[in-house]
Amino acid sequence: MKKKIYVTRQLPDEVMERLHEQFEVKVWNDPDEPVPRNVLLEEVADVDGLFCMLSETIDEEVFQHAPQLKIVANLAVGYNNIDIGAAKNRNITVTNTPGVLTETTADLTFALLMATARRLVETSEIVRNGEWGAWAPMHFTGQDIHGKTLGIVGLGRIGEAVAKRATGFDMNILYHNRSRNEQAEARIGAKYSEMDDLLQRSDYIVLLLPYSTSNHHLIGKREIDLMKEDAIVINTSRGGLVDEDALYEALEQRKIWGAGLDVFEQEPLPKDDRLLTSKYVTVSPHIGSASIATRLQMCHLVCDNLIHVLSGDEPLTPVT
Template sequence: MKPSIYVTRKIPDTALQLLKEHFLVEMWEEEETPVPREVLIEKIQTVDGLYCLLTEQVDQGLLELAPNLKVISNMAVGYNNIDIKAASNKGIMVTNTPGVLTESTADLTFALLMATARRIPEASEFLRQGQWKSWAPMMLTGQDIFGATIGIVGMGRIGEAVAKRARGFNMEILYYNRSRKMEKEAELGISYVELNELLQRSDFVVILTPYTNETKNLISKEELLLMKDTAILINVARGGIVNEAELYEALVQKKIWAAGLDVFEQEPLPMDHPLLTLPNVVTLPHIGSASIKTRIKMAELAAQNLIHALTKDTPQNLVNKDLL
């Protein structure tokens, strides 16, 4: 009898076929709508493996209902939607999909930085609303990128990829990380500084650190007040790393110049959220890795993680390595 798995969202056909070669597969057929919690509760009680997205909260309560569950494959790099400790306590492997989305996410990060600095969405709307009456010397002027100073908070794979792009713009590259990366400093032309110094010196502060208890509200009022009033904050990591209420106040009071955000504390972002009222905020619906090739690679990697885990082979992308 093949192991049984549940897939919480419609995934690309190539990944689905991989799974069907090895497992009895049941899938929530909606592409845009997350699986309802009550359905997930029902399905988790019998399956051997769970293929999920960031939209599913796999907490201790859910895991207690899963006597047969052996592996959770998260189609994402992050895994703050999963209670890792609870999974480990039950001997359940948790896997993720790092690496394959590095370049696409770095592309999006730099695109968001440029769009915010040069006010591209605002300028497009200005034209579409018929407000463009004449050329004017200071109309829709933004901030220069070439030769500016970028501060990257979190120098993992994506941070390194963003640094490579920043080099092409002749930027001074500062970084802050949990551990210093001496070997990368010469290779990438980056300089390690403490967080406060990074905030004070940077024209662009780019958040790329994982979301943990230590990084929750890492950027709040105190940190925002350290930044230049011409500085731009870019967040493509997780929403909870930046205190959104205090970011809003900093933007309204012109303590910083603008923000570009791909992630939020609550997703989807409510349409009455105060940040949506500000012209100097560029907002995206969490599309950091959203290229066609990358999403297919992520889906296939998440499938391979399940296959390895349920065929007695250690998954390459095991998160809770303490199980080994």
């Protein structure tokens, strides 16, 4: 008899076909909207596995409604949407999708850095709105990228991939981790820096670390006050790392030059959020891993984890 799984969002046909070959599958069929909480609690009642997204909160209440649940397979590297402690207490395996999205997320991070520095979104709208007037020496000027100092907070896989891209622009690379990454230093010439020193010296501060309650609002007013007036903050990790109120105030008061944000404390970002009123912010809708090839690889890795665990084997990418 096939094991039962619940999938919280409609997936590409090739992924759904693979799941149906292996399992008895129930799925929330709206491809765009998250599964309602009451539906999720009802649907997990008799499932062995859960294929979920960052948009779902998987906590003790879910586990109480899912007495047969053996694995929560998350379509993301991050897993702050899952109560890991509660899962462990119930011997429920939690998996994520590291590795396969490293290069794609690094691409997006550097693209966001470049777009913010050169004001690409703002100036594109000027052209589209018919506001492109006569040439003037300082119209539409942005910041240089080549030869500048890049400060990476979190030199893991993605951080190192971003640093590798920065070497092509002859950037000076600083990084801060809880521990030094001497192998990465040797590979890419990055220099370890204490956090405050990195904030003071960097032209670009890029956040590439997991979110936890211990680093909530890692970048707040105190940290922003340490930055250069022409500094740019880039966040493609998790929204909770940045105090968005402090960031907005600093941008509007011109204490720093700009910010590029792919992630936010509340997602989707409300259309009346005041960050959207600032011309100094470049935004994208949490698309770090959103290339066709990478999203399919992520989906297949989730499938692999479900197949392994529900066949009695070890997970490929467990969250420990």
